[in-house]
Amino acid sequence: MANISITTACNRDCAFCFAARTENGARRPVRHMPLPRVEAALDFLGRSGVSEARLLGGEPTLHPDFGRVVDMVVARGFGLVVFSGGLVPEPALKKLETVPVSAVSLLLNAVPSGLGRPLEPARLEEVCRRLGPRVTLGVTIDSPAIQLPSLLDAIDRCGLRRTVRLGLGHPAIGAANSYLRPRQYPEVGRRVTQFVLLARERDVSVEFDCGWVPCMFPDGALATLGHGADSLGSRCSPVLDLLPDGRFISCYPLASLGSIVLHPGLDARNAREYFQDRREKTGPCFLGPDCDGCGWRARGECGGGCLSAALLRRRTGRLSVAVARRVVRGC
Amino acid sequence: MAARRRASPCAERESAVSPYRVAPGVHWVVGRTALTILDGNGAAKTLGYPEAAVWDFVTRGYSLCDVSRLIAPVASLDPPAARQVVQAAVDGWIASGFLERA
Amino acid sequence: MHRMTRHGVFLVPVLDRWLAFAPLHGVAAVVNAAAARDLRRGAAVLSNGALADLGRVLRRVPSNAPCPPDGEACPPLLGIIPTRGCNLACAYCDFGGSSSAHTTMAPSIAVAAVDWMAQRMRDAGRRSYRVHFFGGEPFLAPEIVAIVVHRVRLLADRHGLAPYVDGSTSGVIDAGVCEFIGDYFSGIAVSLDGPPEIHNRLRPRSGGQPTFDHVNRTVARLSEMPVELCLRACITEDSVEELEHVVRWMIDTYRPSAVNIETLTPGVASRRAGLKAPDPYRFAARCVSAYKVADDTGVPVVYSAAERERARLSFCPVGTDAVIVSPDGRVSACYLRPEDWRSRGLDLDVGGIDTEGTVVIDRGALGRVRELPLLKPRCARCFCQWTCAGGCHINETYPGCAVDYTPFCVQTRIVTACLLLRDAGCGEVADALVSDQRAMERLACHWWDPFDSIGDENVPVTGEASPVWPRGGEPRRAQSGSPP
Numbered sequence: 039m040a041n042i043s044i045t046t047a048c049n050r051d052c053a054f055c056f057a058a059r060t061e062n063g064a065r066r067p068v069r070h071m072p073l074p075r076v077e078a079a080l081d082f083l084g085r086s087g088v089s090e091a092r093l094l095g096g097e098p099t100l101h102p103d104f105g106r107v108v109d110m111v112v113a114r115g116f117g118l119v120v121f122s123g124g125l126v127p128e129p130a131l132k133k134l135e136t137v138p139v140s141a142v143s144l145l146l147n148a149v150p151s152g153l154g155r156p157l158e159p160a161r162l163e164e165v166c167r168r169l170g171p172r173v174t175l176g177v178t179i180d181s182p183a184i185q186l187p188s189l190l191d192a193i194d195r196c197g198l199r200r201t202v203r204l205g206l207g208h209p210a211i212g213a214a215n216s217y218l219r220p221r222q223y224p225e226v227g228r229r230v231t232q233f234v235l236l237a238r239e240r241d242v243s244v245e246f247d248c249g250w251v252p253c254m255f256p257d258g259a260l261a262t263l264g265h266g267a268d269s270l271g272s273r274c275s276p277v278l279d280l281l282p283d284g285r286f287i288s289c290y291p292l293a294s295l296g297s298i299v300l301h302p303g304l305d306a307r308n309a310r311e312y313f314q315d316r317r318e319k320t321g322p323c324f325l326g327p328d329c330d331g332c333g334w335r336a337r338g339e340c341g342g343g344c345l346s347a348a349l350l351r352r353r354t355g356r357l358s359v360a361v362a363r364r365v366v367r368g369c
Numbered sequence: 370m371a372a373r374r375r376a377s378p379c380a381e382r383e384s385a386v387s388p389y390r391v392a393p394g395v396h397w398v399v400g401r402t403a404l405t406i407l408d409g410n411g412a413a414k415t416l417g418y419p420e421a422a423v424w425d426f427v428t429r430g431y432s433l434c435d436v437s438r439l440i441a442p443v444a445s446l447d448p449p450a451a452r453q454v455v456q457a458a459v460d461g462w463i464a465s466g467f468l469e470r471a
Numbered sequence: 472m473h474r475m476t477r478h479g480v481f482l483v484p485v486l487d488r489w490l491a492f493a494p495l496h497g498v499a500a501v502v503n504a505a506a507a508r509d510l511r512r513g514a515a516v517l518s519n520g521a522l523a524d525l526g527r528v529l530r531r532v533p534s535n536a537p538c539p540p541d542g543e544a545c546p547p548l549l550g551i552i553p554t555r556g557c558n559l560a561c562a563y564c565d566f567g568g569s570s571s572a573h574t575t576m577a578p579s580i581a582v583a584a585v586d587w588m589a590q591r592m593r594d595a596g597r598r599s600y601r602v603h604f605f606g607g608e609p610f611l612a613p614e615i616v617a618i619v620v621h622r623v624r625l626l627a628d629r630h631g632l633a634p635y636v637d638g639s640t641s642g643v644i645d646a647g648v649c650e651f652i653g654d655y656f657s658g659i660a661v662s663l664d665g666p667p668e669i670h671n672r673l674r675p676r677s678g679g680q681p682t683f684d685h686v687n688r689t690v691a692r693l694s695e696m697p698v699e700l701c702l703r704a705c706i707t708e709d710s711v712e713e714l715e716h717v718v719r720w721m722i723d724t725y726r727p728s729a730v731n732i733e734t735l736t737p738g739v740a741s742r743r744a745g746l747k748a749p750d751p752y753r754f755a756a757r758c759v760s761a762y763k764v765a766d767d768t769g770v771p772v773v774y775s776a777a778e779r780e781r782a783r784l785s786f787c788p789v790g791t792d793a794v795i796v797s798p799d800g801r802v803s804a805c806y807l808r809p810e811d812w813r814s815r816g817l818d819l820d821v822g823g824i825d826t827e828g829t830v831v832i833d834r835g836a837l838g839r840v841r842e843l844p845l846l847k848p849r850c851a852r853c854f855c856q857w858t859c860a861g862g863c864h865i866n867e868t869y870p871g872c873a874v875d876y877t878p879f880c881v882q883t884r885i886v887t888a889c890l891l892l893r894d895a896g897c898g899e900v901a902d903a904l905v906s907d908q909r910a911m912e913r914l915a916c917h918w919w920d921p922f923d924s925i926g927d928e929n930v931p932v933t934g935e936a937s938p939v940w941p942r943g944g945e946p947r948r949a950q951s952g953s954p955p
Contacts (some may be wrong), residue, residue, distance in 0.1 A: 181726065182769025221699055221728050225769045321407030323398050326697045327657075330401040331633065351398050351697065352407065353654065355391030355428060399654040402628035418625035425621070429647060439614060442578040443621045 040278035041092045042079045044071040048096035050123040054180035056210030056290040063212055070101050071282040079280055080114055086306035091116040097123050099130035108133050118142040124162045144173045166196035173198045180207030180216045182225040186233040190240050205247035208291045208344045220325045227254030234263050248274045249344035252334045271340030276313035288313040291346035323348040387430045390471045406467050419444035423458045474845040478921035480529050481854035486910045494782045494857040495533035499891040500525050537784045539841040540792045544832050548601040549588040550795030551619055553612035559641050560677045562744035563735050575612045576798040581619050584796040587830035589626040600627050604638030605806040610648050620655050642686035649689050653696030660701040661690055665717040669710050690725050699728040707735045711749035714757040722770045729771040736866050751878040755885035756905035776883040777890055782857035789864050790844035800824040804840040807865055815869035849874045854920040859883045881915040
C-alpha cells in the first residue's frame, strides 16, 4: 500500500487534518504534483506489486489535471482509490462518473453533524447520489462527540457502498492538529461499539483504520466487532505517503521521522525498510503508562497504538510539552 | 519540579544546580512504575527504583547533593548510601552516553 | 445520637407522575398516580406487565447495601496534605488561602504514611494503591510531592501494586511541575471557575493579580498529556446562568476527562466578597442543561452530590476509612482544618505518627468516624440518602444541624431526580420539571420520600406540611403535595 498526494490544495479546513501543516507548524504551500511525477509514482507502484493507486491531498480532485491522472491510473490497470473531503469540483465529479464502479472507490471523509463544522450538505449529497456505490463513507474521530448513525441513513439514501471506515485523529508532531486524546479512547470505544451493532442491523460493515487499540472497547465488545476488528492493536506500520514534491514520508503524523526521495531504484519494500528502521530507532514507546501492565501487549496482540501519539510521551532534557495553538485561548 | 525549590542545603558545599544534562538525541518515557531511556538509536534502558527517581531529579536540574537528599527518603537510605547510589547511577549514565557534563 | 433509619425504596412527585427509585436495587421508574397507588397496595403483583415486574423487584431484599467498614482500617485512599499554604486568595476560600501556614510536611512523615498504606494494601490483599494530594496548594511543596510519588512507585513495583496518584491544584504551578504531573499522575483536578472574566474575579493571586492566563496555560499543557484531567468549577449566583456555556467552553477548549461542578459554600470569605451561592432552583435547571453537554460531547459532567452509579454511605472520604495526613503528622479522616471540625463538635482525627515514625490508628476514633455517616437525621426521609448521602459532614449534615432541607438539599434532590428520569428514558419529563417552578418546589419539599411499605396498606401517610424554600425568601411552611 502507498498513497500518492497529488496536491496540497484543499477546500476544507478540518481541525484534525495532519496534512495541512508541516512538522514545524507552517501551513503547506499549495503545490500540485506534476504529471511526470505522477507517472513515476505509478511506476513505483508497478514495480512494488501494488495494484491500487490511492490518491490523497489536500483534496486530490482539486488537482488541475485530475482527469488526466485518473486516465493514467485506469490506463495502467490500477484500481483507483480517491480520498476526498467530498466537495468534489464538477469536472472531477464528471470524470469519476465515467470510471466503472468496480474500478474506483471514493473514500469520502464525512463530517457528521454535531461537530460544529460546516457540512455543505447539498454538495455532499449530490456527489454521493451521482457516484453511488463508488463511495465509501469514512469518519476521522478527533473527539468523543461523534454522531455516527446518520452515516447509515446516507448510505441507504444514496446507494453508497455498505461499509463505513472509521479513523482516529492522530497528532501530527509539530503540526498542532486536533487529535483524539488517549484518555478519550474508552468513550469513543463505547460509542463505536454501539454504532457497529446498529450498522450490522442495517447490513453495513465497519472497517477500522490505523491506531485503534483493544483497550478502547468495553469488556466483551471485541467479539462483537466482527472481522473489522481483526486489525485492532496492530502496530501502525509505514504507510508510505508520497508528497507532491517527490518525497516519501512514513505517514503524515510521523513526517518528522524523515523522508526518502522517489527514484527509479526505490520500491515499496525498501522504502518500508527505511522507515521501519527510523521508527525502531525511536525505541519502545506506547500510548500510556498503563501499557506497561497490559495483557494484550504482553501477548503480542497490541503494538501500543499510534506511534505518533505514543511519541508525545517522550521527554527530552528541556520542557517538552508543546501546547497546541488552537487550545490556548480564552472564551 | 525544578522551580520554586527551597534554598538548597547544598549551596554552601557545591553548586546548587546540576552539572549534568541529557545528551542530545536522548529521550525517556515514564511508565507505570519504571522509566525507559531511549538513546535515539533504538536502544532502550529501563530503570526501576531508585534509579528512576534519580533520573527524574537529575534531569530536572537538581544538584547531586540535592538528589541524594531527596533519594534518601524515597529509597530508605542513609545519606552516604544515597550519595553512593546517585553517583553510581550518574556515572553509569555518563558512560552509556545518556548524560553528559554541562 | 441515634443512627438514622435507612430506607430502600422511595417515591417522589414529578409533575403529575411519580418517580419510583430503589437505589439498592438499581431501579428507577416513572409511574402515574394510579400505578403508584397500586404499588403501595400491592395490587401490582397481582397483574401482569411492567408494573408487576417493578413491584416484584422492589419487594426483593437488596443484597448489596453498603455498610460501614469494620476491622482494621483499609483505606480506599491515602490523602497527603504536603502544605496548607496557598499562592492564591480565592474570594470564597475559608481555608485561609495565602495566610495559611506554609508549613511543609517533613519527608519522614510522608514516608511513614506511604509505607503504612502500602503495608495495609498488602495485608488486605488489595491490588491497587491510591494516593491523593490535598492542600492548600499541594504543589507549593514540590519536593514532598516528588518524594511521595517516587516512594509510592517504588513500593508499588516491589509489592505488585498498581499505583494511582491524583490530586487537586489551583493550576498556578510551574511548567516543570506541570510536566511532572502529566507524567507521574493518573489524574489531576484543576480549579477553573470559567472564562477570564469569571475566573479572575473569584480566584486571584494573593496580591490580587489575575490568574486565568497561567491556569489556561497549565490546563492546555495538561490536556496534551495522558493524565486524566478534571476541571472543577465553583458556581455562584453571578455565574449560574452561564453554566451550560461555561461547561461547553471548557470541554471544547481543553478536552478534559470530566467537568465537575459545585456550588459556592457560603462562608466568611464569600460574604466579605459579596458572593452568594446560586438559587438552588436556577442551579438545578442549569445543571441539568449542563449534563446534556455531556451527551453531546462524550465528556462527563458531574455534580458530585447527584452521583448515582452506586449506593454509598458517605459523600466524601470521611467514614470510608480514608486516611489523610497533614503537614504536622496528624492522621485524620477529613482534609478540612481541625478548627472546622471542632466548630461542629467533631473530632475527625483517627490516629497519628508515633515516636518511631509509624502511623498508628486509634481504633476508638476510627469507630466513631465510621459511625458518622449513619447519623444524618435530615437524610432519613430523603430519596438521595444513598447517593448524596448527606453531603459534607462539616458543612451540611453535621451533628445538630437543622432537619429542614437546605438549598444544597433542594438542588441535589431536583438534579438527582432529573438524572434518574433521564436514566429511565424520560428526559423530556426532566426538561418539563426544571421548567416548572412549582413542580420543582413540590419535589424539593416533599416531606416523606420512603416507600418501604410496598403492598402494606396500613402504613400511615404523613400528611404534615413541609417547609418550602422559595426562591430568594426565608423558609416558610406550606402545604406539601399529598402522597398517592
